[in-house]
Amino acid sequence: MRPRIRGGRTTVLAALLSLALAAPIAAAQAQTAPSAEPAAGPTQQAELPHQYEVTGPATRTERTALAATGVSIDEVHARAVVITATRAQAKAVRQLGHTLHKLPDPPGFTTAAPHKPRGKDFPAGYTNYHTYDEATKEIDALVAKHPDILSKQVIGTSHEGRNLLALKLSKNVTKDEQEPEVLFTAHQHAREHLTVEMSLYLLNEFTSKYGSDSRITKMLDSREIWIIPDLNPDGGEYDIASGSFRSWRKNRQPNAGTSEVGTDLNRNWDFKWGCCDGSSGEPGDETYRGASAASAPEVQVVSKFVHGRNVGGKQQITAAIDFHTYSELVLWPFGFTNDDTGDGMTQDEHDTFATLGKNMAATNGYTPEQSSDLYITDGAIDDWLWGDQKIFAYTFEMFPSSFGSGGFYPKDSVIPKETSRNREAVLQMLETADCVYRVIGKEGQYCKGR
Numbered sequence: 180m181r182p183r184i185r186g187g188r189t190t191v192l193a194a195l196l197s198l199a200l201a202a203p204i205a206a207a208q209a210q211t212a213p214s215a216e217p218a219a220g221p222t223q224q225a226e227l228p229h230q231y232e233v234t235g236p237a238t239r240t241e242r243t244a245l246a247a248t249g250v251s252i253d254e255v256h257a258r259a260v261v262i263t264a265t266r267a268q269a270k271a272v273r274q275l276g277h278t279l280h281k282l283p284d285p286p287g288f289t290t291a292a293p294h295k296p297r298g299k300d301f302p303a304g305y306t307n308y309h310t311y312d313e314a315t316k317e318i319d320a321l322v323a324k325h326p327d328i329l330s331k332q333v334i335g336t337s338h339e340g341r342n343l344l345a346l347k348l349s350k351n352v353t354k355d356e357q358e359p360e361v362l363f364t365a366h367q368h369a370r371e372h373l374t375v376e377m378s379l380y381l382l383n384e385f386t387s388k389y390g391s392d393s394r395i396t397k398m399l400d401s402r403e404i405w406i407i408p409d410l411n412p413d414g415g416e417y418d419i420a421s422g423s424f425r426s427w428r429k430n431r432q433p434n435a436g437t438s439e440v441g442t443d444l445n446r447n448w449d450f451k452w453g454c455c456d457g458s459s460g461e462p463g464d465e466t467y468r469g470a471s472a473a474s475a476p477e478v479q480v481v482s483k484f485v486h487g488r489n490v491g492g493k494q495q496i497t498a499a500i501d502f503h504t505y506s507e508l509v510l511w512p513f514g515f516t517n518d519d520t521g522d523g524m525t526q527d528e529h530d531t532f533a534t535l536g537k538n539m540a541a542t543n544g545y546t547p548e549q550s551s552d553l554y555i556t557d558g559a560i561d562d563w564l565w566g567d568q569k570i571f572a573y574t575f576e577m578f579p580s581s582f583g584s585g586g587f588y589p590k591d592s593v594i595p596k597e598t599s600r601n602r603e604a605v606l607q608m609l610e611t612a613d614c615v616y617r618v619i620g621k622e623g624q625y626c627k628g629r
């Protein structure tokens with residue numbers, strides 16, 4: 180039996196947090212009747228989603244039923260969750276018998292601003308977050324300064340034509356040496372801007388401390404580290420383009436036969452795609468899985484990159500972290516099934532995942548659990564990386580722990596603390612990447628002759 184969400188000891192805290200969330204909301208904003216809202220006409224901007232606190236769902240089965248309406252579940256507490264939903268989806272959730280409270284919109288949030296000048300930067304209080312152009316400039320400067328240990332490849336382009344980058348960090352970086360490889364990916368979901376900062380933190384930390392910090396030096400000497408800092412640049416730019424946040428999650432790929440835009444990249448990977456009610460087939464939904472597996476160009480590009488690291492029949496990447504926000508969780512596969520073990524996951528593999536996951540969580544204070552303990556997801560990158568490529572792949576849900584602490588939009592003042600918070604976890608993963616099974620003491624059984 181796995182511990183309940185966030186553990187029994189925090190149930191009371193979770194209930195209090197839920198209350199703390201609900202009280203001001205109920206006071207400030209009456210529940211909006213969908214019929215009272217003007218219908219979105221063809222001349223209006225597409226409806227933007229909102230976050231809601233949903234009281235009722237208390238089990239992963241109930242949460243999975245909730246997710247099946249196509250909303251994204253952003254936060255899980257003992258008896259409540261926070262979701263992102265359109266008005267139509269919110270209605271569907273109410274019909275499941277749950278109580279919804281609409282949460283305040285993000286700072287500067289606007290539902291329709293088609294004539295506003297396009298913003299070139301994040302809003303006030305967020306300007307230290309990097310736009311796509313700012314991140315690209317910073318990366319190029321780092322590559323120019325550290326050409327011996329950092330290289331940049333353009334591995335493809337997004338739907339709107341922005342470059343998707345893979346940065347390699349290693350001694351003798353221009354050579355493909357016989358070293359274990361580790362992959363860090365970020366920003367599948369547009370509004371999760373802190374994850375781009377996580378990538379930039381790692382690039383800055385590793386390049387600036389190579390030669391002075393013994394652990395970092397050893398890792399760059401003996402590993403090949405890949406960082407894909409921005410999987411969804413189109414969505415990220417769209418989220419800030421009006422000068423205020425849009426709470427956008429998906430990419431910006433049009434969907435044939437509908438005006439609805441975007442695929443949820445983290446439901447689009449080609450392993451058990453759409454298998455298990457862990458994603459939506461409706462193009463307007465937050466968790467739309469796409470028309471077919473890997474139909475999103477961004478997923479295709481990164482899938483091809485990962486396949487390309489299979490050299491001579493052997494996948495070189497042994498471990499991976501995909502960064503998201505928020506909730507402060509360390510998650511491991513599978514998401515498509517509630518089973519701990521079974522087809523594609525032996526007991527030793529599960530134990531290795533859980534042990535390293537708990538070890539890493541002990542360093543950053545996140546909650547470790549199997550992904551499906553929250554609710555079922557299918558087509559997620561960590562399921563694909565493990566199920567298809569046998570890479571020990573984790574999902575980190577970064578700061579904050581709740582909507583009340585900033586949700587998807589914490590101020591830029593948290594960036595240094597909340598990115599460096601994962602330094603130790605990242606180093607532990609790198610240090611175990613030559614034989615991840617070492618964490619359960621089975622190096623001899625699984626890693627001989629490596």
Ligand SMILES: [Zn+2]
Pocket residue numbers: 367368371503504
């Ligand atoms: Zn995410």
